[in-house]
Amino acid sequence: MSFELRASLGARNFDISLKISDGETVAILGPNGAGKSTLLGVIAGLLRPDSGAAKMGTAKGGERELFNFDGGTRFWSPPHLRGTALLAQEALLFPHLNALDNVAFGPRSAGASKVEARETARHWLAEVDALPLADRKPAQLSGGQAQRVAVARALAAEPELLLLDEPMAALDIHAAPLLRRVLKRVLQDRKAIIVTHDVLDAYMLADRVIVVENGRIAEEGPTRQVLERPRSHFAAGLAGLNLVAGTLSEDGITTPDGRLFAGQHDPGWSSRPGQAGVAAFPPSSVSVFPGEVHGSPRNSFPVVITDLEPHGDQIRVRASLGHAAQVLSADITPAASADLGLVPGMEVRFVVKSALVSLYPA
Numbered sequence: 001m002s003f004e005l006r007a008s009l010g011a012r013n014f015d016i017s018l019k020i021s022d023g024e025t026v027a028i029l030g031p032n033g034a035g036k037s038t039l040l041g042v043i044a045g046l047l048r049p050d051s052g053a054a055k056m057g058t059a060k061g062g063e064r065e066l067f068n069f070d071g072g073t074r075f076w077s078p079p080h081l082r083g084t085a086l087l088a089q090e091a092l093l094f095p096h097l098n099a100l101d102n103v104a105f106g107p108r109s110a111g112a113s114k115v116e117a118r119e120t121a122r123h124w125l126a127e128v129d130a131l132p133l134a135d136r137k138p139a140q141l142s143g144g145q146a147q148r149v150a151v152a153r154a155l156a157a158e159p160e161l162l163l164l165d166e167p168m169a170a171l172d173i174h175a176a177p178l179l180r181r182v183l184k185r186v187l188q189d190r191k192a193i194i195v196t197h198d199v200l201d202a203y204m205l206a207d208r209v210i211v212v213e214n215g216r217i218a219e220e221g222p223t224r225q226v227l228e229r230p231r232s233h234f235a236a237g238l239a240g241l242n243l244v245a246g247t248l249s250e251d252g253i254t255t256p257d258g259r260l261f262a263g264q265h266d267p268g269w270s271s272r273p274g275q276a277g278v279a280a281f282p283p284s285s286v287s288v289f290p291g292e293v294h295g296s297p298r299n300s301f302p303v304v305i306t307d308l309e310p311h312g313d314q315i316r317v318r319a320s321l322g323h324a325a326q327v328l329s330a331d332i333t334p335a336a337s338a339d340l341g342l343v344p345g346m347e348v349r350f351v352v353k354s355a356l357v358s359l360y361p362a
């Protein structure tokens with residue numbers, strides 16, 4: 001009962017293959033314009049790729065083609081016959097129907113009697129903690145309530161694959177946690193793809209993370225692995241880690257411009273000449289010094305400060321290293337920042353504690 005897709009769409013520079021197992025929720029992360037919405041559009045049947053194919057395993061053990069443009073075939077299934085349901089950022093409920101009838105609409109269209117459809121609707125409203133809202137029109141619902149009703153409406157259509165496009169994005173910070181808890185419950189054991197900008201969503205809701213950059217998969221893996229041992233700059237940024245790529249050796253990572261970042265290898269790591277790898281370390285492992293440093297010269301790099309901003313009760317100092325467009329961050333106290341007189345454009349040294357640098361193959 002898995003879902004499989006291969007699709008390319010030249011006009012959007014999009015080329016992605018993926019597979020989703022039964023019961024698996026996958027989070028799609030990536031920068032703006034990476035192709036996340038394009039992916040959902042192609043699956044839901046709102047966008048037509050140039051080539052590729054997609055199929056969905058069905059409950060009865062069969063297979064349903066969503067589209068197939070391979071070898072001269074031009075098979076294209078319309079959105080309502082795909083077994084997918086798309087939940088957008090905004091709830092998009094029918095304004096003239098109350099919550100119950102919004103949810104009953106799908107089952108009713110699929111042939112259920114009015115009584116049956118309302119029974120089904122009540123079940124799904126209860127699942128999303130929205131039964132008390134059944135009689136309200138969308139205009140009488142808050143953003144978070146409307147979004148929960150929209151989740152019930154999507155589930156009432158019994159989709160084989162649920163597609164969620166940043167479902168929390170339009171909600172205020174008080175409404176998001178409740179919807180997140182509801183989603184955690186309803187996504188359990190369900191095939192779903194959730195596009196999100198929030199690591200918390202990935203941690204709470206997804207079994208696996210796919211990072212999309214420039215219309216391609218940049219990295220994928222179990223959520224914890226991707227967010228704790230990122231290989232792409234995007235995932236490292238989300239995880240709040242500095243990431244330096246290069247060649248692994250006993251001593252550390254050597255960057256293409258010849259700098260060595262010393263750190264800790266995985267236990268059991270064995271050296272292979274020329275092996276590509278990354279060094280990941282938190283901004284809290286970086287100290288900032290003016291000018292030359294005395295003592296151990298290890299992991300000490302001249303940098304130019306690009307910006308400073310508050311980060312919790314610390315100041316995050318961002319700086320560029322050499323010509324390689326490598327940006328590193330350090331977290332220091334406001335007092336230290338003031339004492340050092342840090343300003344953008346200033347040359348300083350970043351010293352990275354090698355005990356806190358994780359080295360692993362890319």
Ligand SMILES: Nc1ncnc2c1ncn2[C@@H]1O[C@H](COP(=O)(O)OP(=O)(O)OP(=O)(O)O)[C@@H](O)[C@H]1O
Binds near residue numbers: 030031
């Ligand atoms: N309606 C459109 N017509 C043509 N090109 C588009 C259209 N919408 C998006 N694109 C392009 O397709 C590419 C992928 O965009 P997409 O909206 O899928 O990105 P995204 O990852 O969802 O971004 P965001 O996080 O900003 O929502 C981008 O280059 C974008 O400029």
